[in-house]
Amino acid sequence: MGKKDRNLPRTAFVSLRDMPGTRVMFWVVDECPYCGERHLHLAGNLRDADPADTLGEVPAPCQPGRVYELTLPPRPKRKAGKEERRRARRAARLDDLDDEG
Numbered sequence: 001m002g003k004k005d006r007n008l009p010r011t012a013f014v015s016l017r018d019m020p021g022t023r024v025m026f027w028v029v030d031e032c033p034y035c036g037e038r039h040l041h042l043a044g045n046l047r048d049a050d051p052a053d054t055l056g057e058v059p060a061p062c063q064p065g066r067v068y069e070l071t072l073p074p075r076p077k078r079k080a081g082k083e084e085r086r087r088a089r090r091a092a093r094l095d096d097l098d099d100e101g
Contacts, residue, residue: 013073035062
């Protein structure tokens with residue numbers, strides 16, 4: 001098989017911002033995967049549409065021939081629950097006892 005296809009869209013993480021004094025919302029790409037600059041993409045009106053509908057592949061403003069995929073950043077991992085932390089401490093204690101004996 002040949003080289004990896006380099007024309008695949010790259011991922012650009014976005015945040016939703018509104019324009020002060022208006023109902024217009026924008027997706028903000030803080031760091032473009034091609035040029036590293038900040039770009040804005042229209043997300044719609046506050047009242048009319050769901051901004052998530054405008055996520056997906058869009059042309060990069062710095063290089064219109066290339067596209068990137070607007071996606072939300074991944075959510076942070078949830079903190080472990082109390083029981084899970086207790087199990088981890090017990091397992092660590094048992095491992096310490098096994099190492100000593």
